[in-house]
Amino acid sequence: MGAFKAYLDQYTNLKVVDPSTGGTIEVHVTGYGSGWDDNVAMMKEYEEKKTKDPDTPRPKPAGNRGQIGPRCQSEFALLRTALAKLLQPDARQPLLTAKIMTEKSEDLKKAFPGKVISVAGLTRAFLGKGSPTEMSDALTIAKATGRIGEGKDAAGQTCAAKTFQDYADKFMTLDCNGLVGNATGVNPEFSPGWFADAKRVRKKLEDVRAGDIIVTVNASGNHEHVAALDEFVRPPTTDKEPSCAIRIAEWGQAGDVAKHYSPDWKMVKIEKGEKYGLGFKSDGGKFRYFFAPPPDTAPPRVRGVDGDATK
Numbered sequence: 001m002g003a004f005k006a007y008l009d010q011y012t013n014l015k016v017v018d019p020s021t022g023g024t025i026e027v028h029v030t031g032y033g034s035g036w037d038d039n040v041a042m043m044k045e046y047e048e049k050k051t052k053d054p055d056t057p058r059p060k061p062a063g064n065r066g067q068i069g070p071r072c073q074s075e076f077a078l079l080r081t082a083l084a085k086l087l088q089p090d091a092r093q094p095l096l097t098a099k100i101m102t103e104k105s106e107d108l109k110k111a112f113p114g115k116v117i118s119v120a121g122l123t124r125a126f127l128g129k130g131s132p133t134e135m136s137d138a139l140t141i142a143k144a145t146g147r148i149g150e151g152k153d154a155a156g157q158t159c160a161a162k163t164f165q166d167y168a169d170k171f172m173t174l175d176c177n178g179l180v181g182n183a184t185g186v187n188p189e190f191s192p193g194w195f196a197d198a199k200r201v202r203k204k205l206e207d208v209r210a211g212d213i214i215v216t217v218n219a220s221g222n223h224e225h226v227a228a229l230d231e232f233v234r235p236p237t238t239d240k241e242p243s244c245a246i247r248i249a250e251w252g253q254a255g256d257v258a259k260h261y262s263p264d265w266k267m268v269k270i271e272k273g274e275k276y277g278l279g280f281k282s283d284g285g286k287f288r289y290f291f292a293p294p295p296d297t298a299p300p301r302v303r304g305v306d307g308d309a310t311k
Helices: 003-012 040-052 065-087 106-111 119-127 132-145 164-171 176-184
Strands: 014-017 024-027 099-101 116-118 213-217 223-233 243-249 266-269 278-282 286-291
Touching: 003 014, 003 132, 003 176, 003 223, 003 243, 014 132, 024 164, 065 099, 065 119, 065 132, 065 164, 099 119, 106 132, 116 119, 119 132, 132 164, 176 223, 223 286, 266 278
Parallel strands: none
Antiparallel strands: 014 024, 099 116, 213 223, 213 286, 223 243, 243 266, 278 286
């Protein structure tokens, strides 16, 4: 198992502090997608086409965010309200600042001793872009504020879910660049195309290695997906048939860990693609290219309880 699979496991076996007991429980993140609602550019194009042709079909949003994105946005607003009330119980109109001072709540103080939580990180957890720490923090806060439980929360609002797992199933998702961005320490909102940097193209087979980034380019030439090369082995082969055995960590669909990683080795023929350097062919006329991972100079992300992400 490589470093990317180990990072992937932090989502599929998310460790969460229960502030009511101080103990740790395990939650499994399975959702796919990002954003609050349908893609803005996609919907703009749809509206323009609809003015010319009323029968133009409404585009289907990627992943499951078209269905749950608005629900995640609504829940985030309810959580903020409950959290503000928890931290400022005597205020007529409690407000939530950019930094959450956890010592103002006994439950949060126990869960996050001496820590300050970033609202930006909390937001990412509901946007499908959260790091494992940010998602874990969000679930702990949901329990502390009463969003997870029965009856009413700290602000008198109806609870959202009875258990940590139910809450995660309803409101926690991830997408491909969210996984790779968080794992490599860059902004998880960087598109798959951002990782296809010409300066990091793998041109020689001997340069391909575990830890590389894999960017999928579809038949139209668009950057469709990004994944991570978790393990790489080149068996003895001829120069005419350069092949390798690979294991990939990725988040391109909803489901448990089996949807994001296979322990079976995948044999692929390494060859040069039309758009970049080396990679291998995939279904549907797609090509998956190898790139070196982002350099150390890439914008670092400070996750979860440690502060905001670098803009």
